[in-house]
Amino acid sequence: MAKTIFITGASKGFGRIWAEAFLKRGDKVVATARNVESVKDLVQRYGASVLTLALDVNNRAQCFEAIAKAKKHFGSIDVVINNAGYGLFGSVEETTEKEARDQIETNVFGLLWVTQAALPVMREQGHGHIIQVSSVLGIAALPVLGLYNASKWAVEGLSETLAAEVKGFGINVSLIEPNGFSTDWGGASAFHTQSLPAYDGVKAAFQAGITEDSFGIPEATTDAVLKLVDASNPPLRLFLGKVAYPWVQQVYADRLATWDEWKEVAEKAHGK
Structure with a gap:
């Protein structure tokens, strides 16, 4: 069913x-896109099946207007995919206030505004699926992407909470957790802080850890996303790529070992 x-x-x-x-x-x-001209060709190719809308997710009112237009045009909204966002590369110390605020504004608040706009529509119709494009970096962090990591960790907490709140309304929530893919996320779409020489070594080590196999082929994700959208009981989290899951397994094994080592200290802190 379409x-x-x-x-x-x-x-x-x-x-x-x-x-x-x-x-x-x-x-x-x-x-939707900031520049609606960039998606106009979809109308030429797919006609009435597509509605293109200009949307800056940083504008809360515009988010609500876009959802309202979509509902009026098609009659319902079955799935919302919060994909808009970008990566800020640079150490935590290098990051300016504006860079930090802009990163969180788009990746967290932009996603929140669209989600809040869609929820009344989905509650009224009794079904829906909100898919948040997070990242494996929302589960395990890497250096020189501190504010991006932070934005995705925020998306993780917000969305896991949301899933528990709206399940009774027939609304599912899923987080997509891609590892690196060969899009322009790390290229033309990326933003970079002004470098401090003190972090040259950290950045060099980060770059040295990247290999050709680190990045998946973006087009190969389509089958997984189609299956996620069609699932009657979709998972809260779905990894994309072959790098993410084994890395997270190791990260959690290390965390559990450390937590176990400090378990006695933690329990004594309970006080009774």
Whole structure:
């Protein structure tokens, strides 16, 4: 059965790839982007199956307006994919106040505004699926991406809470956790802090750990996303790529070992 899917950041990367995959199989898509001209060609190719809307997720009122337009145009919204966001590269010390606020504003608050706008629609219709594009870096952090890591950890906590709050309304929530993929997320779409020489070594070590196998092929994610959208009982978290899961397994093994080592100290802190 065809679905109506609202996607933010649909002009490129995962958003564009997934929007086209949905349209090719017969779904209806609301494709949003800051520059609506970047998605106009979808209308030429898919006609009435696609609605394109200009949307800056940092503008809360605009988020509510976009959801309202989508609901009025197609009659319902089955799935919302919060894909809009970007990566800020640089050490924590290097990050300016504006860079930090902008990163959190887009990756966290932008996602929150779209989510809040969609929830009344989904509650009224008695069903829905909100998919948050997080990152494996929302579960395990890497250096020189501190504010990006922080934004995704915030998305993780917010979305896990949301899932418990809205399950009774027939609304599912899922977090997509990609490892690195060969999109322009780390290229043209990335932002960089002004470097401090003190962190040159940390950055060099970070770069040295990146290999060709670290990055997946973006188009290969479509089958997984289609299955997630179609699932009657979708998971809260879905990893994308072959790097994410084994890395997280090791990270959690290390965490559990440390927590176990400090277990007696922790229990005594309970006081009784």
